Amino acid sequence: MTARNSHGSPFAPHTTEETTAMLEAVGAESVEELFDIPESVRFDGEFGIDSTGERELRAEMRTLLGRNDDLTEFLGRGHYDHYVPSLVDHLADRSEFLTSYTQYQPEITQGFLQVLFEYQSMLVELTGLEIANCSMYDAATALGEAAALADRVRGTSGSQVLVPELMREERRSVLENYTEGAGLTVETYPHDDANADVEALSEVAGEETVMVYAESPTVRGTIEERLEEVADLAHAHDALFVLGSDPVALSVLEKPATIGADVVIGDAATLGLGTSYGMGLGLFATREEFVRQVPGRLVGASTDAAGERTYTLTLQTREQHIRRERATSNICTNQAWVALRTAIHAASLGPSGLVELARECLEAPVDLARRLDDIVGVKAPVHDRHHFREFVVRTDQPAQAVRETLEEYGFAVHAIDEHLIQVCVTETNREKTDALVTAFREAAR
Amino acid sequence: MTLEYTQARWNSDDEGYEPHLAEKNETSVDTDDVPLPDGLKRDELTLPELSEPELARHYTRLSQMNYGVESGPYPLGSCTMKYNPKFTEDVAAHPAAGVHPDRSPESVQGTLELLARLENQLARIGGMDAVTLQPPAGAAGEFVGILIAKAYHESRDDERTEVVIPDAAHGTNFASAAMGGYDVVELPSGDDGRVNIDALEAALSKETAALMLTNPNTLGLFERDIEEIAEMVHEVGGLLYYDGANLNALLGRARPGDMGFDVMHYNVHKTFATPHGGGGPGAGPVGVSEELAEFLPSPHVRASDGGYELFEPERSIGKVHGFMGNWLVLIKAYAYIARLGDEGLADASAKAVLNANYLASQIEYEVPYGPFHHEFVASAGEQDAADVAKRMLDYGVHPPTTKWPELVGEALMTEPTEIENRRSLDQLAEAFDAVASEERETIETAPERTTAKRIDQTEAARNLRLSWQSFDDGS
Numbered sequence: 070m071t072a073r074n075s076h077g078s079p080f081a082p083h084t085t086e087e088t089t090a091m092l093e094a095v096g097a098e099s100v101e102e103l104f105d106i107p108e109s110v111r112f113d114g115e116f117g118i119d120s121t122g123e124r125e126l127r128a129e130m131r132t133l134l135g136r137n138d139d140l141t142e143f144l145g146r147g148h149y150d151h152y153v154p155s156l157v158d159h160l161a162d163r164s165e166f167l168t169s170y171t172q173y174q175p176e177i178t179q180g181f182l183q184v185l186f187e188y189q190s191m192l193v194e195l196t197g198l199e200i201a202n203c204s205m206y207d208a209a210t211a212l213g214e215a216a217a218l219a220d221r222v223r224g225t226s227g228s229q230v231l232v233p234e235l236m237r238e239e240r241r242s243v244l245e246n247y248t249e250g251a252g253l254t255v256e257t258y259p260h261d262d263a264n265a266d267v268e269a270l271s272e273v274a275g276e277e278t279v280m281v282y283a284e285s286p287t288v289r290g291t292i293e294e295r296l297e298e299v300a301d302l303a304h305a306h307d308a309l310f311v312l313g314s315d316p317v318a319l320s321v322l323e324k325p326a327t328i329g330a331d332v333v334i335g336d337a338a339t340l341g342l343g344t345s346y347g348m349g350l351g352l353f354a355t356r357e358e359f360v361r362q363v364p365g366r367l368v369g370a371s372t373d374a375a376g377e378r379t380y381t382l383t384l385q386t387r388e389q390h391i392r393r394e395r396a397t398s399n400i401c402t403n404q405a406w407v408a409l410r411t412a413i414h415a416a417s418l419g420p421s422g423l424v425e426l427a428r429e430c431l432e433a434p435v436d437l438a439r440r441l442d443d444i445v446g447v448k449a450p451v452h453d454r455h456h457f458r459e460f461v462v463r464t465d466q467p468a469q470a471v472r473e474t475l476e477e478y479g480f481a482v483h484a485i486d487e488h489l490i491q492v493c494v495t496e497t498n499r500e501k502t503d504a505l506v507t508a509f510r511e512a513a514r
Numbered sequence: 515m516t517l518e519y520t521q522a523r524w525n526s527d528d529e530g531y532e533p534h535l536a537e538k539n540e541t542s543v544d545t546d547d548v549p550l551p552d553g554l555k556r557d558e559l560t561l562p563e564l565s566e567p568e569l570a571r572h573y574t575r576l577s578q579m580n581y582g583v584e585s586g587p588y589p590l591g592s593c594t595m596k597y598n599p600k601f602t603e604d605v606a607a608h609p610a611a612g613v614h615p616d617r618s619p620e621s622v623q624g625t626l627e628l629l630a631r632l633e634n635q636l637a638r639i640g641g642m643d644a645v646t647l648q649p650p651a652g653a654a655g656e657f658v659g660i661l662i663a664k665a666y667h668e669s670r671d672d673e674r675t676e677v678v679i680p681d682a683a684h685g686t687n688f689a690s691a692a693m694g695g696y697d698v699v700e701l702p703s704g705d706d707g708r709v710n711i712d713a714l715e716a717a718l719s720k721e722t723a724a725l726m727l728t729n730p731n732t733l734g735l736f737e738r739d740i741e742e743i744a745e746m747v748h749e750v751g752g753l754l755y756y757d758g759a760n761l762n763a764l765l766g767r768a769r770p771g772d773m774g775f776d777v778m779h780y781n782v783h784k785t786f787a788t789p790h791g792g793g794g795p796g797a798g799p800v801g802v803s804e805e806l807a808e809f810l811p812s813p814h815v816r817a818s819d820g821g822y823e824l825f826e827p828e829r830s831i832g833k834v835h836g837f838m839g840n841w842l843v844l845i846k847a848y849a850y851i852a853r854l855g856d857e858g859l860a861d862a863s864a865k866a867v868l869n870a871n872y873l874a875s876q877i878e879y880e881v882p883y884g885p886f887h888h889e890f891v892a893s894a895g896e897q898d899a900a901d902v903a904k905r906m907l908d909y910g911v912h913p914p915t916t917k918w919p920e921l922v923g924e925a926l927m928t929e930p931t932e933i934e935n936r937r938s939l940d941q942l943a944e945a946f947d948a949v950a951s952e953e954r955e956t957i958e959t960a961p962e963r964t965t966a967k968r969i970d971q972t973e974a975a976r977n978l979r980l981s982w983q984s985f986d987d988g989s
Binding site for chain 2: 123134164172176199204208346360367369390391403423
């Protein structure tokens with residue numbers, strides 16, 4: 070037995086003797102000799118990063134993250150908190166899953182491939198579309214990829230991508246970056262009381278329209294009521310209709326395929342991840358006819374030499390490592406492990422749990438809005454629509470001041486306009502609604 | 515002593531090696547109690563309905579039908595499959611890390627400080643002046659680099675149309691440049707496997723927006739002429755982009771910023787040991803020189819009177835992720851870097867390079883080119899590299915990346931990383947050599963001992979079944 074070099078990486082196992090013997094085997098006197106780097110670009114400085122022991126580092130990071138205020142969040146607008154059962158953490162953290170990579174060798178990675186196949190299948194049921202890929206980075210990049218797909222499959226030229234006026238500007242910015250290279254321009258169509266204004270949309274849509282995008286629930290938590298008309302309008306111009314949603318809402322909303330959606334995008338990490346400073350999982354589903362234009366990885370079933378049913382990555386000729394600049398996307402590393410978490414969470418809820426969770430997401434905002442509406446100087450909800458998880462509140466006081474006061478009381482809400490606050494309620498903060506209402510009464514005064 | 519390996523399987527009639535969830539139990543639930551009018555809601559939802567113990571067993575079995583870094587050697591070239599330290603998982607699971615991205619900056623000072631610290635660490639390691647953490651993967655980092663190059667040239671009223679990329683580069687480079695609207699000019703490699711200066715001269719012009727370079731390149735070779743290359747690119751007004759996939763070869767030995775690179779991405783799931791997660795999530799932070807900092811994605815973090823704040827850089831390219839990127843991954847990267855420090859990082863590279871050189875010296879397959887750094891590309895010679903890989907699975911190791919880069923015939927691109935000791939490298943070498951001496955028949959029908967036998971790729975693509983619903987169609 071010999072000791073390992075205590076000054077090196079704790080995750081490089083070499084003993085001093087081992088290093089010496091290996092150097093001898095390669096015919097080098099020192100490790101430095103193996104670096105074929107011209108003297109003029111050699112780095113002989115220091116990073117100035119001290120090595121910290123695991124115990125000390127964990128304590129230090131606890132302190133550091135502890136500087137985040139412990140607020141009860143009533144926040145949503147595209148990133149949601151649902152309770153993630155312990156089962157998800159324990160199973161997803163199994164190292165055979167966590168420490169593997171893309172399934173380039175399917176024979177030895179059947180487990181993860183089956184997980185991803187099951188994830189794809191759940192999205193097929195939720196969207197009604199035939200094809201779901203096994204992940205994009207997040208909802209915003211999935212939307213960018215949807216626009217790129219719309220541009221590729223359209224028979225005639227066109228350059229207009231239509232999005233609702235009410236959507237996250239960050240999401241729109243990503244879309245613009247994804248489409249600029251292809252020469253597309255992103256334009257908005259108006260909303261009417263936080264639903265698509267179909268008449269106004271028909272004015273702006275035309276021959277140039279490549280894609281029409283809508284969200285349900287919208288960024289303000291309202292459920293769109295005229296999506297079939299939006300889809301028909303898009304199709305009348307040979308444009309694709311792309312719908313943004315999430316797996317919890319899709320558990321009860323009319324199937325996107327029935328409405329006429331060509332692509333569904335969204336954040337699937339609404340299940341499986343909880344709040345994680347915006348980290349997500351890009352849901353991407355589409356119709357069978359576009360399967361060869363899909364971005365990202367697809368898992369399909371096949372047969373092995375023993376005649377058994379197996380799974381493998383398929384249609385890889387769409388992808389960057391084979392098709393390079395003619396690939397359907399540049400994506401390589403994706404969010405597979407988040408898809409694993411989402412699949413486990415969805416499976417643990419089952420259809421009855423999902424429908425029940427979605428039902429609560431429809432009822433809780435109605436209840437909370439009614440209570441806030443009772444406060445003098447507050448109107449809620451602002452929009453006369455069905456709501457999912459969240460709703461908008463009008464305050465006589467400036468919204469920013471209301472938000473700041475609520476933060477002092479330990480609550481985080483969105484201030485989205487001069488006199489508009491947005492509040493999101495799920496099972497994770499429902500028990501704090503009494504306290505929120507009390508604080509709101511003070512803040513709105 | 516050659517290792518043999520047998521992977522778990524639970525073979526059942528017509529249900530593969532483990533029945534899928536819907537085969538185990540599926541239920542339809544109606545939406546009668548859902549307070550929405552008909553027309554806005556679906557009639558029913560049909561999905562698997564299983565108890566917690568059933569699910570625990572399902573996923574545990576599936577995990578045993580999978581192979582990760584903790585299962586055995588995983589020398590997948592270009593992917594840097596390091597051990598992922600356990601404590602980083604615990605740090606990322608801290609409840610205070612679970613904050614919403616729309617929180618006020620004042621209420622998430624811990625998060626912002628951690629981001630600022632990681633940016634600072636990465637800037638020092640890469641020799642760059644500013645770093646964004648927003649790109650959620652390496653390819654997303656490349657895309658940011660391309661967008662920054664575009665914004666930079668446009669800010670000088672200099673519209674350029676081409677990006678130059680060596681033929682042996684990662685496929686993502688070509689795809690990222692194309693997504694940015696650029697034409698790709700492919701640069702043929704020289705006889706020594708490196709950039710050929712004459713070919714570069716011919717490829718560069720006033721249309722060149724950027725040259726994307728991996729250094730050491732995908733053959734594991736350092737671009738010795740890097741200073742001349744940088745000068746040539748800058749001479750025509752282009753930017754030099756560093757693909758950070760192979761940064762694990764250089765920690766503490768050389769920095770992209772010092773070599774003349776203007777923009778670079780880091781792959782934290784490679785160099786900084788965050789888990790690969792079966793395909794992701796990773797993170798692809800981007801570093802830039804001072805001149806390019808004003809183009810970085812928005813928002814960006816900076817220190818402000820005793821705390822930290824978010825701001826939009828003056829000529830920001832906008833956003834490449836809906837929020838702030840893969841935050842949980844970034845926490846793990848910070849923890850890894852802080853755990854290792856200067857000496858540990860330098861040692862990681864030293865041992866990664868030593869391991870690659872040692873393994874290359876121990877195998878019978880020919881290894882052309884050199885000297886290598888963290889990886890080498892062997893040639894399977896008369897054998898089919900894909901078959902060699904399948905047969906290696908039977909020896910309990912994950913095979914190298916195969917058939918790429920194409921500069922080497924029947925390529926076996928091998929990157930053992932620093933985590934393997936000599937004994938484990940010797941076992942890897944034995945697996946290579948065992949397969950090298952085997953009959954064609956044996957390797958063509960491999961693998962034998964994995965969960966699945968050889969899988970028919972053609973059938974998968976011809977008879978597309980991408981969901982369990984497709985099984986009901988009688989196929």
